[in-house]
Every structure is written in C-alpha cells, then in structure tokens.
Amino acid sequence: MREASRVFLDACRSRPVPWTPVWFMRQAGRSLPEYRALRKEGSILEVVRRPELAAEITLQPVRRYGVDAAILYSDIVVPVAAIGFGVDVVPGVGPVVEERFDSPADLERLRPLEPDEDLPWVAETVRILVGELDVPLIGFAGAPFTVASYLVEGRPSRDYLRTKALMHSDPRTWRALLDRLASIAVASLRSQVAAGAAAVQVFDSWAGALDPDDYRRFVLPATARVLGEIGDTGVPRILFGVGTGELLGAFAEAGADVVGVDWRVPLDLARRRVGPGPALQGNLDPAVCVAGWEPTAAKARAVLADVAGAPGHVFNLGHGVAPETDPAVLERLVELVHEETAGGAQA
Amino acid sequence: MREASRVFLDACRSRPVPWTPVWFMRQAGRSLPEYRALRKEGSILEVVRRPELAAEITLQPVRRYGVDAAILYSDIVVPVAAIGFGVDVVPGVGPVVEERFDSPADLERLRPLEPDEDLPWVAETVRILVGELDVPLIGFAGAPFTVASYLVEGRPSRDYLRTKALMHSDPRTWRALLDRLASIAVASLRSQVAAGAAAVQVFDSWAGALDPDDYRRFVLPATARVLGEIGDTGVPRILFGVGTGELLGAFAEAGADVVGVDWRVPLDLARRRVGPGPALQGNLDPAVCVAGWEPTAAKARAVLADVAGAPGHVFNLGHGVAPETDPAVLERLVELVHEETAGGAQA
Numbered sequence: 210m211r212e213a214s215r216v217f218l219d220a221c222r223s224r225p226v227p228w229t230p231v232w233f234m235r236q237a238g239r240s241l242p243e244y245r246a247l248r249k250e251g252s253i254l255e256v257v258r259r260p261e262l263a264a265e266i267t268l269q270p271v272r273r274y275g276v277d278a279a280i281l282y283s284d285i286v287v288p289v290a291a292i293g294f295g296v297d298v299v300p301g302v303g304p305v306v307e308e309r310f311d312s313p314a315d316l317e318r319l320r321p322l323e324p325d326e327d328l329p330w331v332a333e334t335v336r337i338l339v340g341e342l343d344v345p346l347i348g349f350a351g352a353p354f355t356v357a358s359y360l361v362e363g364r365p366s367r368d369y370l371r372t373k374a375l376m377h378s379d380p381r382t383w384r385a386l387l388d389r390l391a392s393i394a395v396a397s398l399r400s401q402v403a404a405g406a407a408a409v410q411v412f413d414s415w416a417g418a419l420d421p422d423d424y425r426r427f428v429l430p431a432t433a434r435v436l437g438e439i440g441d442t443g444v445p446r447i448l449f450g451v452g453t454g455e456l457l458g459a460f461a462e463a464g465a466d467v468v469g470v471d472w473r474v475p476l477d478l479a480r481r482r483v484g485p486g487p488a489l490q491g492n493l494d495p496a497v498c499v500a501g502w503e504p505t506a507a508k509a510r511a512v513l514a515d516v517a518g519a520p521g522h523v524f525n526l527g528h529g530v531a532p533e534t535d536p537a538v539l540e541r542l543v544e545l546v547h548e549e550t551a552g553g554a555q556a
Numbered sequence: 557m558r559e560a561s562r563v564f565l566d567a568c569r570s571r572p573v574p575w576t577p578v579w580f581m582r583q584a585g586r587s588l589p590e591y592r593a594l595r596k597e598g599s600i601l602e603v604v605r606r607p608e609l610a611a612e613i614t615l616q617p618v619r620r621y622g623v624d625a626a627i628l629y630s631d632i633v634v635p636v637a638a639i640g641f642g643v644d645v646v647p648g649v650g651p652v653v654e655e656r657f658d659s660p661a662d663l664e665r666l667r668p669l670e671p672d673e674d675l676p677w678v679a680e681t682v683r684i685l686v687g688e689l690d691v692p693l694i695g696f697a698g699a700p701f702t703v704a705s706y707l708v709e710g711r712p713s714r715d716y717l718r719t720k721a722l723m724h725s726d727p728r729t730w731r732a733l734l735d736r737l738a739s740i741a742v743a744s745l746r747s748q749v750a751a752g753a754a755a756v757q758v759f760d761s762w763a764g765a766l767d768p769d770d771y772r773r774f775v776l777p778a779t780a781r782v783l784g785e786i787g788d789t790g791v792p793r794i795l796f797g798v799g800t801g802e803l804l805g806a807f808a809e810a811g812a813d814v815v816g817v818d819w820r821v822p823l824d825l826a827r828r829r830v831g832p833g834p835a836l837q838g839n840l841d842p843a844v845c846v847a848g849w850e851p852t853a854a855k856a857r858a859v860l861a862d863v864a865g866a867p868g869h870v871f872n873l874g875h876g877v878a879p880e881t882d883p884a885v886l887e888r889l890v891e892l893v894h895e896e897t898a899g900g901a902q903a
Contacts, residue, residue, distance in 0.1 A: 368842075368843055368875075368878060369843060370843050370846045370878055370880055373841070373843035373844065373846070373847055374843070374846050374847040374848075376847070377844060377847035377848070377851035378847045378848050378851065417799075417820070419820075420819045420820055420822070420841055421820075421822065422822075422858065423841075452764075452799050452820070454801045454802055454820070455801055455820050455821055455822075455825075472767045473764070473766075473767055473768075473799070473801070473802050474802055475767070475768065475769075475802075478802070494720070494767055494770075495715070496715055496716060496717050496720035496721070497720065497724060499717045499720070499721050500720055500721040500723075500724035500725045501721075501724070501725050503724075504724035504725065511769065528715075531715065531717055533717055
C-alpha cells in the first residue's frame with residue numbers, strides 16, 4: 210500500500226490525516242454504466258461465486274471515483290445462503306427466503322460457517338483485490354439483528370412485526386438465533402481479514418426500527434460479541450445502520466471504532482451522542498446526489514462544517530448510493546471533499 | 557359531551573386530568589373483525605363517500621376499546637382525490653397516483669378545495685359522529701410534505717428520491733406545490749372543525765426522511781401555515797410523523813399543541829427536545845402489541861414511567877395499529893393505562 214492509502218485507516222483511528230477520506234456505501238453497483246455492462250442479469254449470489262468478476266466490480270468505483278477505500282462486492286446474506294438456509298437476492302426486491310425462520314427447530318438450519326469450505330470464493334476475491342488495490346479493502350458482514358430480520362420476515366419489511374414478535378414472545382429462541390448469526394458473522398469477517406481486508410463494516414441496517422431499550426436488551430449483546438471477537442485482528446470496525454439516531458451511543462458501547470451516521474443526525478450532534486472515542490462516518494443524504502451537483506456540493510460543505518475539522522471523520526453518504534445517481538456527481542464529490550480538507554485540516 | 561369526555565382535550569392542553577387519555581392511530585380498520593365484516597373489498601375512497609358507513613367504522617373502535625377519542629375514518633389523500641388529481645388507495649399498497657406530479661404545469665391540477673362541493677360527505681360524516689359520540693372526534697389532514705411525497709413519487713416510497721430531487725432542484729415549484737397542499741389541508745380541516753371535530757391531527761408521516769436542515773427550509777413553513785391558519789378555531793392541533801426524532805423541536809416550532817412521538821424516542825427525551833410547551837402523544841411500538849399482552853403491558857408501563865405523571869400526555873402507539881393486532885390486547889391496554897393513571901396522577 211502506498212503511504213496515501215493509510216488515510217482511510219488513520220481516520221478510522223481518529224489520527225491526523227492529510228485529507229478527509231471518502232468512500233460510498235454501494236459505490237459498486239447499478240449507478241455505474243461499467244457495472245451494468247458487466248453484470249447483466251442474475252442474482253448477486255451467483256456473481257460473488259466468481260472471484261475475478263466480483264473483484265472487477267469492486268474495483269470499478271475505485272478507478273472511476275478515486276475513493277480512499279474499496280468495499281468488497283457482496284451481500285449480507287451471502288454467509289447464510291452459503292450454509293444452505295435457502296435465500297436468494299431478488300433484483301429490485303432484496304433478500305427473499307424460501308422458508309422463513311419460524312420456530313426453535315429452525316435453529317438447526319443455521320450451522321456454523323466454515324469459510325474455507327462454504328465460501329472459499331470470498332477469500333479468493335479478497336486476495337485478488339489486495340493484489341490490485343492501492344487503497345484499503347473493507348470487508349463486511351450483516352449484524353445479527355439485520356440478518357435475522359430477513360430470515361424471520363422472509364423478505365424486506367417496513368415494520369418488522371414477525372421479528373419483534375419473536376424477540377418479545379420467545380426471547381430464548383431469539384437470543385439463540387442471534388448467537389448463531391453472530392458466530393457466522395465472526396467466522397466470515399475473520400476469513401476476510403485473514404485474506405487481506407484492512408477494515409470491516411458491520412451492517413445493522415435496520416436496527417433503527419427498534420426502540421433504544423429493546424436494542425440494548427435484545428440486540429446489542431450479539432453485535433458487541435461480533436465486534437469483540439474480531440478485535441484481536443486489529444482492523445478498524447465500522448458499525449452502521451439507518452435511522453439509528455437514538456442508538457448512536459449504544460453503537461459506541463458495542464465496540465465500534467467508527468460509528469456510521471445517516472443524514473438525519475447532524476454530525477456535531479452525532480458526536481455528542483457517540484462520545485469522544487469512536488470516529489464518525491457519513492452522512493450526506495444519498496437522495497441529494499440524485500438531485501444534482503449544486504445541492505450535493507452545498508450539502509457536502511454542510512457535512513464538513515458540522516465536523517469542523519475535528520479528527521475522526523470518514524466522509525460517506527448516509528446510506529447506499531441510489532441506482533439513479535449520476536456517477537459524475539460522485540466523482541466531483543470526491544474531489545470536493547479532498548480539496549476542501551486538503552492540507553490536513555484535521556491534523 | 558359528558559364531563560369525562562373532556563379528558564382527551566384537557567390532556568392536549570396540558571391541563572390536569574383524572575386519567576391519561578388513550579386512543580390509537582388506525583384504531584378503526586383491519587385489525588377489527590367487525591370492520592372486516594362491514595368493509596368488504598373496494599377502495600377507502602369509496603367508503604368515505606358513504607357517511608353512514610364511514611361513521612359506523614369510526615365508531616367501532618370507540619365501542620370496543622373505550623378509547624378517549626375517536627378519529628374520523630378517512631385517508632390523507634381524500635382531498636386531492638376529491639379535486640380530481642387522480643389518485644386511488646390500493647389495499648395492501650397505499651396511495652397510487654395515475655399521473656405523477658412532475659413539472660410546474662402540474663400545479664394546475666391542484667386547484668383550491670371547496671369542501672361543501674368537493675367532499676360534502678366528509679362534513680356529513682362528522683355531523684353524524686358528533687351526534688353519536690360521547691368522546692371528542694379528531695379530524696385530520698395530511699401535512700403538505702407527506703401528501704406531496706405521494707403525488708411526486710406516484711406511490712409509497714422508501715427513499716423519496718423524486719420528492720427530494722424536486723425540492724432541491726426546483727425549490728420554486730416545490731414551494732408552490734406545498735403552498736397549494738397547505739391551502740387544501742386548511743380548507744379540509746376548517747370544514748371538519750366547523751362540522752364538529754373537536755381536535756385535529758396533521759399527519760406528516762414521512763417527514764422523518766428529511767434531515768433537520770431540509771425540514772426547516774423546505775417543509776416547516778408550509779406546515780406552520782396549516783397549523784397557524786386553523787389556530788383561530790381553538791381546537792388542539794396534533795402534529796405527527798414517524799422517525800422524526802431530530803425534528804421534534806421543529807414540530808413544536810411549527811405550532812403544534814401536541815407533538816406525536818414514535819417509539820424510537822423515549823418520552824422523557826422527547827420532552828427535552830420539544831420543550832415545555834406542547835403536550836406529547838405516544839409512543840408504544842405497535843409491533844409490540846402484535847407480540848402479545850405481556851410485552852405490551854411491560855412496554856406500556858415503561859412509556860408511563862418515562863412520562864412520570866407529568867401533565868400533557870396522550871397515550872397512543874408510536875404509529876398505526878398493525879392489521880395483525882389482536883383487538884383483545886388493545887382492549888386490555890386501554891384498561892391498563894386508565895387504571896395505572898387513575899386518580900389524576902397528572903393532576
């Protein structure tokens with residue numbers, strides 16, 4: 210790795226950096242014409258089994274945007290699919306499960322993950338990427354709650370009724386479910402780091418559906434175990450979810466080195482909730498990028514103003530890049546963040 | 557109205573009350589077997605044109621639950637449908653628009669609402685109800701942003717990309733759109749109050765999709781105009797949205813007498829954000845009611861504990877009743893709230 214490639218990792222550790230690093234959740238994918246040209250039809254679960262192809266898709270946004278980190282092209286349901294739970298990722302819908310997790314007997318469908326046997330193509334993709342990239346590669350996993358929500362609901366949900374019903378009416382099964390998913394996430398993350406991932410992001414995308422009390426009682430312990438058990442790898446651990454304004458302090462307690470923040474909470478307010486320890490990642494509304502360059506530039510400057518040059522900021526959107534985004538806007542956004550923060554404003 | 561029927565209105569004004577009043581958003585509707593028996597197929601937009609039927613549906617939960625307020629059975633798109641914008645409410649989907657609002661020319665499709673001509677059946681339903689009810693009737697309207705989001709997106713959305721794109725890329729058209737929708741909401745609410753509605757709730761259900769800065773710049777002025785222009789009616793004005801944790805202070809600034817709070821923000825924290833003026837309404841997670849009585853009772857007690865007997869609390873769920881809810885749970889919930897707060901804990 211070149212010296213400049215340390216910028217993202219240093220920002221994750223709240224160290225002084227020569228510019229604020231930038232990457233975008235879902236930077237690889239449908240917003241890029243080169244992705245649409247390469248990808249054609251079919252499930253992402255097919256693509257991730259082809260290391261050369263998955264690596265190429267991962268590299269596309271790094272080449273185009275000059276972002277400070279790459280993120281493995283994959284999906285949070287890849288590990289549970291690999292152990293045969295029976296889940297597909299339907300384009301335009303999201304993860305759809307053949308048979309929902311519905312009773313304690315379904316725990317047997319979640320055996321431990323053996324990365325070398327169950328998904329050797331993931332580590333292979335990581336190894337290819339580490340040889341090609343001159344910026345750090347972020348590995349990732351779904352947090353136990355968010356993966357559980359897909360298994361229990363059977364598909365993307367707005368209200369998580371089944372998930373919350375299981376949590377409240379059968380907490381023993383719920384905890385056993387999250388425990389198995391935590392072990393799977395740990396195994397997956399350790400394998401990615403062993404192959405060369407330099408940081409990890411744990412996606413608890415839908416944890417914001419919970420009130421803070423339920424989050425702490427029913428979810429935080431499993432997430433904390435995931436983060437804790439990969440602590441010895443020494444890589445920065447990012448924890449992210451949307452609508453998690455009331456959970457930011459709990460995310461820090463769970464052991465995140467970097468707390469992802471969506472656009473609803475200004476970063477100066479997020480800092481007060483998270484406390485002085487972790488770095489912050491975010492938080493431009495991805496919808497603003499769809500609206501065009503002028504609003505994007507104005508909003509990006511507002512995000513940087515909220516941080517006010519303090520160390521420990523990784524610039525990102527507050528959620529994934531929308532497929533409708535013009536890549537030219539993201540190109541200019543990377544330039545703007547680099548230029549506005551150049552010279553080590555955070556140093 | 558009996559003396560007891562003042563409880564809800566007094567709580568809205570933060571006056572001492574002999575018990576904490578309770579009602580439930582979407583208390584009328586699919587969770588009730590008597591509703592399903594009566595309602596059969598067809599759009600809600602057909603039902604609301606039949607005052608006897610709409611009144612009966614409004615009354616059903618009041619009889620069954622003994623709630624302290626009724627809410628008119630209607631939908632936030634009823635006024636724009638009545639002036640011919642071209643919108644239906646598709647069961648299981650929500651509002652679906654024939655031709656999306658897409659350009660300044662579409663403003664012409666939003667002429668002023670003349671309640672007596674365009675939807676005389678609404679006032680007629682209100683008059684029937686006022687003759688039947690011994691608790692206050694809550695009228696309602698959609699807030700300009702949330703109605704605009706349906707017109708611009710064409711259907712329910714997760715990310716409001718088109719809405720935010722219009723807001724940021726053509727703020728003049730955006731403001732004109734919200735201005736017309738504000739006038740429509742005012743006309744609709746004034747007509748309901750004139751017919752006998754004793755309070756109103758303005759639903760800005762999806763405002764929580766916005767960051768606080770965009771909310772204040774692009775949305776708050778129109779909502780404040782709605783609340784301001786019905787201020788002379790003297791009825792309490794409730795303002796509600798989901799995921800609005802960072803907007804609660806702005807909701808108070810907009811002129812709400814009562815601020816609705818979803819389950820994500822504990823009410824003691826909501827109080828600090830709202831300030832001392834407005835009453836609070838909420839905030840039990842409706843998903844917990846689906847999980848059964850024991851978790852519902854525990855969570856209801858936690859909500860009451862957050863309020864700690866302070867005046868100015870209307871007990872409600874944090875969003876609408878889920879269709880999967882067992883009505884017996886809501887019956888017991890009303891009893892629990894009344895019993896736990898009896899004797900004027902708030903007095």
